Amino acid sequence: MPPRERRPPAPSPTEVDPLRSLRKGRSDRTRGLARRGVPALLSAATLVIGGMIAASPSSAAPAAPTTHASLTASAARAHVHTHRLCAHPSEPGYMACNAVARTDVKQQLSLRPHAAPSGYGPSDLQSAYNLPQSGGSGQTVAIIDANDDPNAEQDLATYRSQYGLPECTTANGCFQKVDQNGGSNYPAxxxxxxxEISLDVDMVSAACPQCHILLVEANSASMDDLGTAVNRAVAMGAKFVSNSYGGPEDSTDPTSDEQYFNHPGVAITVSSGDSGYGVEYPAASQYVTAVGGTSLRQDSSARGWSETVWGSSAGGEGAGSGCSQYDNKPAWQQDSGCANRTVADVASVADPATGLAVYDTYQASGWNVYGGTSASAPFIAGVYALAGAPAASDTPASYPYTHASALNDVTNGANGSCSPSYLCTAGDGYDGPTGLGTPNGTAAFTK
Incomplete structure (x- = not known):
């Protein structure tokens, strides 16, 4: 197994959080309480635990968009410091998670009353992508990751409580964690x-608050173990499977396609990578929805938001994209500059400079701001779940290609330098870094 980077220590208390120092708004949770009036606020005040407001998620009103957007946009205009959570693979056949942490934002185990975490929360994303605040009831989104997160369920509970989302626990049947064989012999x-696991379960929660979550933990970061976990998730009934990892392409990828990703009637999403222009596997699989990444900012447009490619023409960081060396082009892809599979298909926010609020306490210090296409893959899996179960014989990766007008076309930005230029540079219609665009409701994710 390749060595893995350890997460850097949390910044010292003297470090300044560039998002929080500007924050004047209240959290999604507090806004929900405000709608219910003074009695609800008084009731919530009795539930202050560890500096955080908690209230019954089942009674929470839908939250309004917060001021996260403009604050995160301000931070995006300045240089930000980040760290990959997983080391790049050091040998063939192994994968790395595609999560990126902000190291210039102070981690906090708990929040002061009425304070909001740094980074975008669920209502911000629902506003940006025109998603319903309800839906997905009865659907299960599976998360595939390597190794164990001993704190996954309790950290998820903190995230969902902060934003007024319904409880999702083992006890109420919403959350389930298994090993790659479907049991409880969890890996190290x-x-x-x-x-990565915290980011994944939080992003599914943000996109589809009523969805159930199945976390399948692979024994290692090898493609064989992760692929076995994918098959386990499908065998357990998941119709939506998120994979936030990748590694270099090799000639065995078409075989892995058939072994692990050819599941008709199941929407499988895969992050496109965080190193800019270039193709990773399994995003290159012809059977999956490859998910790129954007920078997301609030603006004065009719939509209220704008997006550009996450990355720069210099390359080296940003959403992955390009032309696969080994995987065949699926019938629904019609771009002419790549004879094989082109990455990506769709996208959503992934830039850590306009990153997401995530709660993680396993060798971490609570509230963090994360990014990477590890954020966009589970988010898009949640959007698929909102749209409803795919037809049994379909490959849901084809759906956006028949509903491209139901997506937000991203037309600016690049993740490197390439030829033909659309493989790394945004423009009207399809491009590599963002595919056909980002969600505008759920219409592009159903037949």
Whole structure:
């Protein structure tokens, strides 16, 4: 197994959080309480635990968008410091998670009353992508990751309580964690993959608050173990499977396609990578929805938000994209500059400079701001779940190609330098870094 990077220590208390120092708004949770009036606020005040407001998620009103957007946009205009949670693979056949942590934002185990975490929360994302605040009831989204996060369920509970989302626990049947064989013989914990797991379950929660979550933990970061976990999730009934990892392409990828990713009637999402222009596997699989990444900012447009490619023309960081060396082009892809599979298909926010609020306490210090296409893959899996179960014989990766007008076309930005240029540079219609675009409701994710 390749060595994994350990997460850096939390910044010292003297470090300044560039998002929080500007924050004047209240959290999604507090806004929900405000709608219910003074009695609800008084009731909530009795539930202050560890500096955080808690209230019954089942009674929470839908939250309004917060001021996260403008604050995160301000931070995006300045240089931000980040750290990959997992080391790049050091040998063939192994994968790395595609999560990126902000190291210039102070981690906090708990929050002061009425304070909001740094980074975008669920109502921000629902506003940006025109998603319903309800839906997905009865659907299960599976998360595939390597190694164990011992704190996954309790950290998820903190995230969902903060934002007024319904409880999702083992006890109420919403959350389930299994090993790659479907049992409880969990693999060894790992701090990097634990951060990835926290990001994944939080992003599914943000996109589809009523969805059930199945976390399948692979024994290692090998493609064989992760692929076995994918098959386990499908065998357990999941119709939506998120994979936030990748590694270099090799000639065995088409075989892995058939062994692990050819599941008709199941929407399988895969992150496109965090190193800019270039293709990773399994995003290159012809059977999956490859998910790229954007920078997301609030603006004065009719939509209220704008997006550009996450990355720069210099390359080296940003959403992955390009032309696969080994995987065949699926019938629904019609771009002419790549004879094989082109990455990506769709996208959503992934830039850590406009990153997401995530709660993680396994060898971490609570509230963090994360990014990477590890954020966009589970988010898009949640959007698929909102749209409803795919037809049994379909490959849901084809759906956006028949509903491209139901997506937000991203037309600016690049993740490197390439030829033909659309493989790394945004423009009208399809491009590599963002595919056909980002969600505008759920219409593009159903037949």
């Amino acid at each position: 914990p790992d701090s990097g993959w634990a951060g």
